[in-house]
Amino acid sequence: MIPCALLLGLILLPAAAFAQEQGGDGQGGAAGRGELLFNIGGCTSCHTKKGGDPLAGGDPLKTPFGTFYAPNITQDPEHGLGTWSEADFVRAMQEGVSPDGEPYYPAFPYTSYTHMTADDLGALWGYLKTVPASAEPSKPHELGFPFNIRLGLWPWRWVFFAPGRIEPDPAHDAAWNRGQYLVLGPGHCAQCHSPRNFAGAIEEDRLLAGAQKGPDGKPVPNLTQAEKGLKGWTVDDLDTLLSLGMTPDGDFVGGEMAKVVDNSTGKLPDDDRKAIVGYLLSLPPR
Ligand code: HEC
Ligand code: HEC
Structure with a gap:
């Protein structure tokens, strides 16, 4: 029995190390x-x-x-x-x-x-x-x-x-801080999802509050807990949108957001996508 378990361990260990090297968990290496x-x-x-x-x-x-x-x-x-x-x-x-x-x-x-x-x-x-x-x-x-x-x-x-x-906010846990980093840093979600002033700069006090006109001229939704934003969306609703592009009414997002889902959020490991979901659903209405 013991040699058998040992053998199994020998087979599994390198496999686990390999997954790590390949970034199989999204973080490794x-x-x-x-x-x-x-x-x-x-x-x-x-x-x-x-x-x-x-x-x-x-x-x-x-x-x-x-x-x-x-x-x-x-x-x-x-x-x-x-x-x-x-x-x-x-x-x-x-x-x-x-x-x-x-x-x-x-x-x-x-x-x-x-x-x-x-x-x-x-x-x-x-x-x-x-x-x-x-x-x-x-x-x-x-x-x-x-x-x-x-x-x-x-x-x-x-x-x-x-x-x-971005300094991590000690009032929140690691997952929330990871979500904030991914949204405001590499994910650059605020670039499309925020109103801009006359000079084309993001209005910082209305960060992620949506825009009348996005890059393709169409409105971009508010991602805060405002009435017209993500109020009422569950964790599953938002996770489904970011992984598959499907809204809670069964529609699919189009245009610019379809590219974001295909190239970006749809390719994230689950824990990072969940971190984004948790961060967004915590945003006070703006
Ligand atoms: C919204 C569109 C957009 C996205 C997304 C974007 N870029 Fe760019 N990038 C541009 C534009 C436009 C320029 C040219 C800026 C200029 O000429 O001043 C540029 C310029 C650059 C340059 C300077 C190149 C040079 O020859 O001087 C680098 C480096 C770069 N981008 C890297 C990246 C990387 C890496 C990513 C992804 C993390 C990225 N970009 C995402 C639009 C984008
Ligand atoms: C290049 C512009 C652009 C970027 C970058 C962008 N989005 Fe979007 N997003 C849109 C547009 C446009 C829509 C509306 C799509 C539609 O209704 O077909 C949208 C829709 C959404 C929706 C659906 C909201 C609703 O009320 O239906 C969510 C959630 C969302 N985006 C989250 C994100 C997150 C998270 C990021 C960053 C990882 C992001 N977006 C980056 C343009 C963008």
């Missing part, structure tokens, strides 16, 4: 963590065009300020990030500044990614390096005057950009 952050970060949604090479540049992103094209972020040395260091990448994501010191347009949601830790960004960088390089040139943005002048972004940033990490 930097590689698994990098992929998880890549998924919830939704990089594919903007940086890959329909039928194009992965991350070699995106479809047009129409905004009130003009049309943006998310660039090639593969490892191609000429058209992508092939010459970047990890520090260049962390700076771009946390500070919204290129390796040459030029400011990025906030159509690249670094105002959310700034909340990500350097450690997580290192894991994400490691994952990006595994995506095959593509020599597809990035498309220039189509912006009218004065928005085509990059330097004009400096004053905008002084007023509206607060770089920095």
Whole structure:
């Protein structure tokens, strides 16, 4: 009997170690963590065009300020990030500044990614390096005057950009804090689900309170416990929406949110999706 149990243990142990290495639980190892952050970060949604090479540049992103094209972020040395260091990448994501010191347009949601830790960004960088390089040139943005002048972004940033990490809130447990991090940091849910002011900046006091006009011109729902928000939604309702895209009335979300479900929330491990659900359902009405 004893040798038999030992044998079983010998077979099971390496299998468990293997699952860990593969990030089978979603947390194990930097590689698994990098992929998880890549998924919830939704990089594919903007940086890959329909039928194009992965991350070699995106479809047009129409905004009130003009049309943006998310660039090639593969490892191609000429058209992508092939010459970047990890520090260049962390700076771009946390500070919204290129390796040459030029400011990025906030159509690249670094105002959310700034909340990500350097450690997580290192894991994400490691994952990006595994995506095959593509020599597809990035498309220039189509912006009218004065928005085509990059330097004009400096004053905008002084007023509206607060770089920095999110401090865990000791009044809440680890799962809630994980949910807050995923929603406000990599998940950048507030970018679409919040109203914006005249200058296109998120209205911080109405964070996640919905928007009249989202990226595709349609309204984006309120995610707080407001009457028109997620009031009355159960944990299961919200978990089903984020994993399958199905609303409590049996409809399916469309457009921009369908991409979020396909590329991001639908690929999360259960405990991370549950953390997002718990955090959102705790938000006071706004
Ligand atoms: C909502 C659309 C959107 C999403 C989502 C998005 N990006 Fe981007 N990204 C852009 C746009 C637009 C630019 C160009 C900004 C500019 O020209 O100032 C950009 C630029 C960048 C750059 C700078 C590239 C360069 O050549 O200087 C990096 C790096 C980058 N994104 C990485 C990422 C990563 C990693 C993710 C996922 C975690 C991501 N982006 C998600 C829209 C997006
Ligand atoms: C690119 C824009 C965009 C991003 C990013 C985004 N959403 Fe959405 N979301 C939408 C739109 C648009 C809808 C409405 C879809 C519809 O009704 O077909 C929506 C719908 C929803 C709904 C359904 C609410 C209701 O009342 O029906 C939930 C819940 C939701 N999103 C959660 C999230 C979470 C959590 C994140 C971050 C992980 C997120 N969204 C990121 C655009 C976005």
